[in-house]
Amino acid sequence: xxxxxxxxxxxxxxxxxxxxxxxxxxxxxxxxxxxxxxxxxxxxxxxxxxxxxxxxxxxxxxxxxxxxxxxxxx
Numbered sequence: 001x002x003x004x005x006x007x008x009x010x011x012x013x014x015x016x017x018x019x020x021x022x023x024x025x026x027x028x029x030x031x032x033x034x035x036x037x038x039x040x041x042x043x044x045x046x047x048x049x050x051x052x053x054x055x056x057x058x059x060x061x062x063x064x065x066x067x068x069x070x071x072x073x074x
Contacts, residue, residue: 002022003021003022006020006021006022006024006025007020007021023058026047026058027058027059027060028060029047030043030047030055030058030059031058031059031060033046034059040052040055040056043055
């Protein structure tokens with residue numbers, strides 16, 4: 001399966017295989033698309049999500065550490 005392939009190659013580059021799966025790639029893609037100003041409609045077209053609510057569940061808080069008080073320490 002795709003998940004097994006992703007986990008296999010993640011392990012080879014030092015990433016914990018249990019921490020990633022196919023959904024990790026989808027979430028990363030949609031999070032970056034959102035950060036780069038993609039519209040919901042364009043993200044929905046590319047990801048083929050029928051429901052906006054489901055699509056938005058994949059968009060992670062990419063700005064969590066932007067302008068963070070401890071930015072120099074992280």
